[in-house]
Amino acid sequence: MATPLYQAKAEFFRTLGHPVRIRVLELLSERDHAVHELLAAIAVEPSNLSQQLAVLRRAGLVRQSREGGQVVYSVSVPEVRELLVVARRILVGVLDEQSALKQELTPGSAA
Amino acid sequence: MATPLYQAKAEFFRTLGHPVRIRVLELLSERDHAVHELLAAIAVEPSNLSQQLAVLRRAGLVRQSREGGQVVYSVSVPEVRELLVVARRILVGVLDEQSALKQELTPGSAA
DNA sequence: TCGTCACTTGCACACATCTTCAAGTGCAGT
DNA sequence: ACTGCACTTGAAGATGTGTGCAAGTGACGA
Structure with a gap:
């Protein structure tokens, strides 16, 4: 066990820390996609x-497989979907708190 | 809403993508800690x-509060604990798969 | 066999993050 | 007021990541 x-x-979370990679995982957790399909959905260079x-x-989060002329990707760990859901919940909570805090400061409240 | x-x-996950930050969140999700306590547990420069x-x-994941001479931190979003649990589950699954794959390749299996 | 589509890889530059040092703040005791 | 502890901040150099270009591979149809 070389790595604690x-x-x-931390490494795992860093893997998720990129907009394109998040989008890909979101799309793949709905259904398998060929690369050109992802490409059509995401707006990024091939x-x-x-x-x-x-x-x-x-x-190790996705799997590649060739199908005729195209390459199809699929998630290899189904729990990823769950993780994304929990993350969204946390995120929404945090953003709510932040905007609440902002409202507390922004208006000309002298009271 | 400037950011999709x-x-x-992605930004949120990047925030979690550091060993020290993970350790801190793990410790804080057990109970509040003063900085010097974290320092004693983590082995990193102040x-x-x-x-x-x-x-x-x-x-927005943790909260700071001064108590006498010391500074105490606490998690501000309890779901973080849940996220870490799911992450561990995924991670273990992935590592298992990888080591299984390794065993399939490493031994002198000619069959 | 040739061209084309679907992807991948290597590389180089730009940009962000990590780490440490040095200096600074705030509180408590003397 | 002064010293010391607990912690934070700023800044700089090293390191890591992201991006786009150019080139390469593989399958398919003409």
Whole structure:
């Protein structure tokens, strides 16, 4: 066990820390997608998408398979969907708190 | 809403993508800790810890409060604990798969 | 076999993050 | 007021990531 668990965890979260990679995981957790489909949905250069897919592959989160002329990706760990849901919940909570705080400061409240 | 949700999500995950920050959140999700307590548990320079705490604060995940001579931190979003649990589950799954794959390749299996 | 589509890889530059040092703030005791 | 502890901040150098271009691979149809 060369890497302690908390370091593996950090690495794992870093893997998720990129907009394109998040989008890909969101799309793949709905259904499998060929690269050109992802490409149509995400608005990023092919080479860039490919790089991000490689990152996800290395992390073991997605799986690649050739089907005729195209390459199809699928999530290899179904719980990812759950993680994204929890993350959204937290995020919404945090953003709410922040905007509430902002409202507390912004208006000309002298009371 | 200048930032689309998937970008905010990516940012959020990047915030978690550091060993020290993960450790801090793990410790704080058990109970509140003063900085010197974290310092005793984590093995990192004070200034470095402070930097990482600042990152967590900016992200709205932890809260700071002065108590006498010391500064106490607490998680401001309880769901973080849940997120860490799900993350561990995924991580263990992925690592299992990877080591299984390794065993499939490593031994002198000619069959 | 040739061209084309679907992807991937290597590389180089720009940009962000991490780490540490040095200096600064705030509180408590003397 | 002064000293010391607890912590934070700023800044700089090293390191890591992201991006786009150019080139490469593989499958398919003409």
